[in-house]
Amino acid sequence: MPKVSISEAARRLDTTEEVIREWIRLGLLDVEPPPAKPRRTRELNLAFQPTSATPEPKVDLEQLYEVADRVGWFLLSMEAWDADESEA
Secondary structure: OOEEEHHHHHHHHOOOHHHHHHHHHOOOOOOEOOOOOOOOOHHHHHHOOOOOOOOOOEEEHHHHHHHHHHHHHHHHHHHHHHHHHHHO
16 A cells, blocks of 8 residues: 655644644554664755755555554444443
């Protein structure tokens, strides 16, 4: 499956980047670090054109959907339990 940036992952799930970063922090998602920036040398400095955006870490799209499915069902179950407890 392709890898997508954290911002793209959040967009695909219609959530925030903080949610995706939390899943990474919790170990639910593996993260692929961004590529290392090339080292600048004197020769490269002459032709150096800075990029506007730094590369983001990437997550596997298939793993992202699996985690979203598991977490989504878990949250729905918690809501059901909470509803049952309030009716009792």
